[in-house]
Amino acid sequence: MTENKQPTYNPGKGAGEPVGVAILGLGTVGSEVLRLMGEHSDAFAHRIGGPLELKGVAVSDLEKPRPGVDRGLLTDDAMSLINRDDVDIVVEVIGGIDYPRRLVLAALNAGKSVVTANKALVAAHADELAEAADAANVDLYFEAAVAAAIPVVGMLRRSLAGDQIQRISGIVNGTTNFILDAMESTGATYEDALAEATRLGYAEADPTADVEGHDAASKAAILASLGFHTRVKFDDVHCEGITKVTAEDIEAARNAGYVLKLLAICERLTDEAGVESVAARVHPTLVPVDHPLASVNESYNAIFVEAEAAGRLMFYGNGAGGAPTASAVLGDIVGAARNKVHGGRAPGENTYANLPIADFGDVTTRYHIDMEVEDRTGVLAELSAIFAAHNISLKTVRQEESGEDARLIVVTHSAREADLAATVEDLKKTSAVKAVDSVIRLI
């Protein structure tokens, strides 16, 4: 068994004592945290056992108009704010990696509990941050980093701590779900749907992180780490975004009884020798219309968990936007503040299982392949020989007329990703195949 360092008990400040809070960042999320903290201060004092006192808000531009914000609270010196003696909890809602990493580490090293909504930071540096939190015996909370208002981090850390999770499949990016849903249901163009998602405040400052799948990959790394008690980092996640998805892909999905979603899939794999590993991936995925994830529309998120004893669970809700993200941040602030008042710590990181990360090529997937082929005798036999040579079994084959050629739509059975990918490469090299129009994995 791996040794688990138990920090000494933190006795707390005592009931009725105020808890000082510093907020770093006053963008979409920070503004909502500030508003809700002010509106519900009495309720929070009861829930915590002492009042929350806002000590300051660090911003990069002191001149920017901020209606309704007490300018006396603003500072552009985040480090001094963090180090104030009367600050107990530091809330990081800036975004980015390097600068917030320095601030969060400084806060933890100074004995402050930290609440962050920053998935990119947690996915890249969770080990270092968790170590600093342990060394200082303080809390590190990041509920808002995954699927905003959906309490999925708490669910994995606490509620499912007694179960063995096999698989977590999730729609964890609101922007891409909004775009794919708009393209499917209203026929909107990709560009118009992205502009609307940005206007509604779902997209990241640079929406590349959303549409290229990076935002979802950060969340997948966090989910896999928590679900499998293994450190999974952003770079361990295979990531494909939605920028290559076409209107034809979406139509083909609909015609075949599927909905196209950007999924984050985290799974525990067991090889023939019984050796376990962990895989995490993000890619456009065909979901059968009767699967619970298929009905998750607009910017909503959902996390579908398969666990040994609990069976199948689904968590659904607002995964993006100022107020839903602030809800998760405030839940963390209340939790961290309670511990500051009454003592103790929240359940922290536990990566005791330390499973190896599987190669993407060894993951088992299924492909939906749509191709233009010559319409002549022997073509099907030629193509099925290519599938057979790679040990790929076919589930369904559908042929449609397409001018002088034929359109062939093949759905495979489950197989090794590397074998499926090699099959597609061989199909592309075959003269009978005029074009491989789309290759999309199935859930």
Ligand code: HSE
């Ligand atoms: N840009 C993210 C999304 C926000 O669209 O889901 C929450 O991480």
